[in-house]
Amino acid sequence: MSDVSPPSPTPARTAAVIPAAGRGVRLGPGAPKALRALNGTPMLIHALRALAASRAVSLVVVVAPPDGAAEVKSLLDAHALPERTDFLVVPGGESRQESVKLGLDALPPEYDIVLVHDAARPLVPVDTVDAVIEAVREGAVAVVPALPLADTVKEVEPAAVPGDPEPVVATPQRARLRAVQTPQGFDRATLVRAHETVTENVTDDASMVEQLGETVVTVPGHEEAFKVTRPLDLVLAEAVLARRRLNDGF
Numbered sequence: 001m002s003d004v005s006p007p008s009p010t011p012a013r014t015a016a017v018i019p020a021a022g023r024g025v026r027l028g029p030g031a032p033k034a035l036r037a038l039n040g041t042p043m044l045i046h047a048l049r050a051l052a053a054s055r056a057v058s059l060v061v062v063v064a065p066p067d068g069a070a071e072v073k074s075l076l077d078a079h080a081l082p083e084r085t086d087f088l089v090v091p092g093g094e095s096r097q098e099s100v101k102l103g104l105d106a107l108p109p110e111y112d113i114v115l116v117h118d119a120a121r122p123l124v125p126v127d128t129v130d131a132v133i134e135a136v137r138e139g140a141v142a143v144v145p146a147l148p149l150a151d152t153v154k155e156v157e158p159a160a161v162p163g164d165p166e167p168v169v170a171t172p173q174r175a176r177l178r179a180v181q182t183p184q185g186f187d188r189a190t191l192v193r194a195h196e197t198v199t200e201n202v203t204d205d206a207s208m209v210e211q212l213g214e215t216v217v218t219v220p221g222h223e224e225a226f227k228v229t230r231p232l233d234l235v236l237a238e239a240v241l242a243r244r245r246l247n248d249g250f
Ligand SMILES: Nc1ccn([C@@H]2O[C@H](COP(=O)(O)OP(=O)(O)OP(=O)(O)O)[C@@H](O)[C@H]2O)c(=O)n1
Pocket: 018, 019, 020, 021, 022, 023, 024, 025, 026, 027, 033, 034, 063, 092, 093, 094, 095, 096, 097, 099, 100, 117, 118, 119, 120, 121, 227, 228, 229
């Protein structure tokens, strides 16, 4: 009997797609949201560094504003990024869903696990990224970081005219609700099938996988993985960066 143990299987390779093609209408007038600065550095660069901080992520596909791929490529060249990670830039589409699909189409064949991460969540901690990857490696086909809600949520009959009173139709049990973040992690084949199958517009990739009848699971999210959506979020993001600098002793 040989005492040589069989070689352990090669871990699945992980790539990330960062949709960064949005305009940032809710943030107000200015450059596309992903290119706006947080403490002097574009939000997209913060998001790239956050994902590339995971040793498991070896490729990041950035989905740039449709007419902004050249500008995004120059931005990447102008900022220090980890050398062990490869970066690709492709032009995006009209909706987040379309942009993610364009990013997926650009992925080389050797990647089995795909993360989809909003450029608008620039401060996600690496432990959250790694927890998502680990859950996919362990066999989940779709994984989302999730947090319990602080507010009570009402379902309403949306008003025809914004600002008019809206009748409340239900109050879902808060203990069963979660706010989900990114990166969302997927078995690549499942995510590709979801994007080929679901035609209705949805707000996250995991819900497309749900529509295939596949199980989506959660891992704990993180309060610093919040999405920069409105002007106040910029204030919070800069405060988080200031706290990190203090904690790091800078
Ligand atoms: N056509 C689009 C729209 C959105 N996104 C990306 O999807 C992520 C989440 O979208 P959101 O926060 O809604 O960004 P915006 O669409 O830019 O914001 P808004 O809806 O306020 O315009 C962002 O990183 C955004 O750049 C994208 O790649 N392509």
